[in-house]
Amino acid sequence: MTEMVTWTCTGCALLCEDIQVSISDNRIEHVENACMKGKARVFGCKEQAVPTIHGDKADIDDVIKDAARILRDAKNPLLYGWSNSTNEAHIAGIELARTLGGIIDSTSSFCQGITVNEILSGSVPSCTLEEVREKADVIVFWGADPMSSHPRHMSKYSYFPRGELRQRGYEEDRTAISIDVWQSRTAKICKNGFHRIPPGKDAEFMRGLIEALSGRVPKLSFDYDVKRILELAATLKKAEFGVLFAGLGLIYSIKEDITLLSEFTAALNQFSHYSLIPMAGHFNMRGFNHTLHEKTGHIYRVKFVDGKAISGVEYSVIEQMKRNADAVLVVGSDPLASLPGSISKRLKDIPLILIDPCMNLTSRVADVTIPCSTSGIEAGGTAVRMDGKTMDIHALVQGNNMSDEKIIERIIEEVG
Amino acid sequence: MALDVSKFIKAPEYGITIVTYRDVFQSSVCDEDRNGKECERLSAVIVLDATEMKRMGIQDGVNVRLTSKCGSIVVRAVSSPREEQKGIGFMVNSPWSNALVYDETTDGIPEFKNIKVKIKVTNEEIMSHRELFPL
Amino acid sequence: MTNIMEIYQLLPKTNCKECGESTCMAFAVALLSGTRRFTECPPLVKEGKYIDSKQKLEKILKPIEGAEETGLIIHEELCSGCGNCVVACPVDVANDPHGSGRGTGPTNDKVIFKVVDGKVKAANVKECRRFGKDKILCRACIDPCPTEAIEFV
Ligand code: SF4
Ligand code: SF4
Numbered sequence: 001m002t003e004m005v006t007w008t009c010t011g012c013a014l015l016c017e018d019i020q021v022s023i024s025d026n027r028i029e030h031v032e033n034a035c036m037k038g039k040a041r042v043f044g045c046k047e048q049a050v051p052t053i054h055g056d057k058a059d060i061d062d063v064i065k066d067a068a069r070i071l072r073d074a075k076n077p078l079l080y081g082w083s084n085s086t087n088e089a090h091i092a093g094i095e096l097a098r099t100l101g102g103i104i105d106s107t108s109s110f111c112q113g114i115t116v117n118e119i120l121s122g123s124v125p126s127c128t129l130e131e132v133r134e135k136a137d138v139i140v141f142w143g144a145d146p147m148s149s150h151p152r153h154m155s156k157y158s159y160f161p162r163g164e165l166r167q168r169g170y171e172e173d174r175t176a177i178s179i180d181v182w183q184s185r186t187a188k189i190c191k192n193g194f195h196r197i198p199p200g201k202d203a204e205f206m207r208g209l210i211e212a213l214s215g216r217v218p219k220l221s222f223d224y225d226v227k228r229i230l231e232l233a234a235t236l237k238k239a240e241f242g243v244l245f246a247g248l249g250l251i252y253s254i255k256e257d258i259t260l261l262s263e264f265t266a267a268l269n270q271f272s273h274y275s276l277i278p279m280a281g282h283f284n285m286r287g288f289n290h291t292l293h294e295k296t297g298h299i300y301r302v303k304f305v306d307g308k309a310i311s312g313v314e315y316s317v318i319e320q321m322k323r324n325a326d327a328v329l330v331v332g333s334d335p336l337a338s339l340p341g342s343i344s345k346r347l348k349d350i351p352l353i354l355i356d357p358c359m360n361l362t363s364r365v366a367d368v369t370i371p372c373s374t375s376g377i378e379a380g381g382t383a384v385r386m387d388g389k390t391m392d393i394h395a396l397v398q399g400n401n402m403s404d405e406k407i408i409e410r411i412i413e414e415v416g
Numbered sequence: 417m418a419l420d421v422s423k424f425i426k427a428p429e430y431g432i433t434i435v436t437y438r439d440v441f442q443s444s445v446c447d448e449d450r451n452g453k454e455c456e457r458l459s460a461v462i463v464l465d466a467t468e469m470k471r472m473g474i475q476d477g478v479n480v481r482l483t484s485k486c487g488s489i490v491v492r493a494v495s496s497p498r499e500e501q502k503g504i505g506f507m508v509n510s511p512w513s514n515a516l517v518y519d520e521t522t523d524g525i526p527e528f529k530n531i532k533v534k535i536k537v538t539n540e541e542i543m544s545h546r547e548l549f550p551l
Numbered sequence: 552m553t554n555i556m557e558i559y560q561l562l563p564k565t566n567c568k569e570c571g572e573s574t575c576m577a578f579a580v581a582l583l584s585g586t587r588r589f590t591e592c593p594p595l596v597k598e599g600k601y602i603d604s605k606q607k608l609e610k611i612l613k614p615i616e617g618a619e620e621t622g623l624i625i626h627e628e629l630c631s632g633c634g635n636c637v638v639a640c641p642v643d644v645a646n647d648p649h650g651s652g653r654g655t656g657p658t659n660d661k662v663i664f665k666v667v668d669g670k671v672k673a674a675n676v677k678e679c680r681r682f683g684k685d686k687i688l689c690r691a692c693i694d695p696c697p698t699e700a701i702e703f704v
């Protein structure tokens with residue numbers, strides 16, 4: 001018998017909650033309304049992980065015991081990944097880090113973590129995606145290309161839908177702006193709202209805009225039509241409800257100058273109402289920041305010393321993998337594929353445990369692999385959407401593996 | 417046997433900056449099969465401005481070697497359908513682009529989107545996942 | 552996208568008239584508009600030397616054969632399932648204002664576009680504004696498509 005269920009997609013941090021999935025005999029048949037990325041998530045990976053120790057198949061209880069032994073023996077264990085796990089798995093992970101006196105960090109460490117920090121600390125105003133849909137009239141994608149990273153972003157929230165205050169459709173009621181180094185797919189949709197700037201010049205362009213907002217003519221070190229900046233500033237000023245979607249293109253470019261985000265939003269808010277939303281990628285990148293913040297007051301890069309949490313750049317995944325960590329537990333991530341290639345050399349040399357539903361590049365160097373269920377497909381829980389809203393996610397089918405949350409709880413039992 | 421002189425003539429090298437980006441087609445394919453050929457085909461590519469390619473003597477579709485201060489890889493060069501800014505190459509975020517990323521940072525965030533490399537034409541083959549990370 | 556010359560180049564170009572058209576060019580036009588099938592060209596089907604051309608034609612004409620009477624073609628391999636067309640099509644907004652029109656998945660069967668298994672599918676194409684006696688040259692689904700996956704022939 002085929003059954004239709006409504007599902008929340010964990011393909012990206014948009015967490016679309018209107019997906020219809022048809023299931024028959026515990027098998028997913030079709031998925032409606034999800035984009036191709038969501039579809040890929042639903043149908044899962046080709047090569048599923050199996051429990052292994054040093055590449056040899058092993059019993060699940062034994063791999064958990066071995067993982068616990070590695071972590072217990074390490075002086076400086078690093079627990080890393082987390083953006084593909086539920087908040088409940090995060091809670092277990094933080095507990096494990098505390099028990100071990102270890103370090104915990106997530107992919108947000110080199111991604112949108114600093115942006116989330118600006119929001120959670122109250123420096124930068126934010127809003128929900130529903131507010132964007134109902135009210136936003138000026139939408140800025142800066143160093144962000146949702147059409148490539150979050151395919152339903154513009155159709156579900158930020159540009160195309162009719163909202164309460166935006167009844168006449170996007171052409172009349174909304175203005176989309178793209179500031180980027182090339183004409184991305186999103187920029188193409190923004191048409192004349194596209195502003196092309198040289199790489200690395202985001203901070204300068206932003207300062208130029210702040211000048212232009214207050215009526216001064218900005219001077220830029222690169223060739224740019226001043227008239228266009230002044231026009232852009234005028235458009236930004238006229239907004240009733242403006243929103244800035246900050247992509248990695250912007251964040252990487254201004255990371256040393258991150259307080260510029262609060263300067264810019266404050267400048268905009270002198271004339272209008274503006275909020276900022278980080279374009280978090282993985283479905284629960286932001287959830288890790290929120291959960292850790294709740295538990296420790298820090299959003300990432302935490303070390304537990306005598307049960308107390310301290311945070312600093314020296315506890316970032318990059319620094320730890322490069323130098324100090326003497327054992328790594330990776331949960332739902334593929335550091336070999338996503339971190340600087342040179343780090344992979346060191347990962348080969350230190351004990352590495354990988355908890356993941358799939359085989360990935362890191363599986364090749366892992367000492368212990370532990371297969372887990374896919375969050376939001378075979379296991380449920382809660383997750384935090386890119387705008388900070390907590391969403392329930394549900395299991396669709398019964399899998400063969402334990403959830404990462406359960407696996408970590410088992411490791412805690414073994415370690416404790 | 418004729419001597420292959422081309423082997424001794426060094427292909428000219430040019431300095432460019434690589435900016436990485438995301439692509440939904442590549443990421444969906446790689447999520448399904450991270451070690452697969454199709455993921456490799458869609459990932460091991462650099463997109464360049466067409467006139468820049470002419471200037472550097474790089475033909476559309478040929479292989480190029482990219483060398484940064486910490487890594488070196490071979491990928492396929494493809495011309496952009498649009499006019500792009502000079503001196504920039506675009507690579508989809510992947511293990512290939514990451515192989516060029518330097519891991520020394522002051523703030524824990526490597527320069528994933530601002531990678532200085534030298535580019536030159538090569539007749540070497542594109543590196544597979546396995547060749548990127550020899551065990 | 553597919554153009555008339557591309558199709559013509561793959562035909563025998565002998566103007567043999569066996570298909571009933573006066574020239575191969577006329578047959579190419581009929582193929583592009585979807586009113587004829589390439590299998591209706593006897594030499595192409597029978598003669599071995601055209602085998603390569605036949606295969607190429609088969610490939611490029613496949614989306615056209617699926618085209619509805621409005622000439623709507625969706626190039627599935629280019630579609631990312633973003634749903635922009637679903638939400639931007641005025642017919643979808645009018646027929647499903649609280650679903651498609653608001654950015655969520657369609658809530659009834661009266662819409663033209665719906666994303667299934669990550670790719671958009673078209674239905675109810677007779678509702679399309681390019682169709683019928685008051686037709687207009689609507690582009691509301693073409694312009695928002697980030698990948699040029701929608702085409703009318
Ligand atoms: S946009 Fe993201 S959450 Fe929505 S269907 Fe696509 S992958 Fe899933
Ligand atoms: S042409 Fe207009 S009416 Fe027809 S399907 Fe596209 S958007 Fe809808």
Ligand code: SF4
Pocket residue numbers: 625629630631632633634635636637666670671695696697698699700701
């Ligand atoms: S707008 Fe284009 S890419 Fe998006 S769903 Fe429609 S056809 Fe597919």
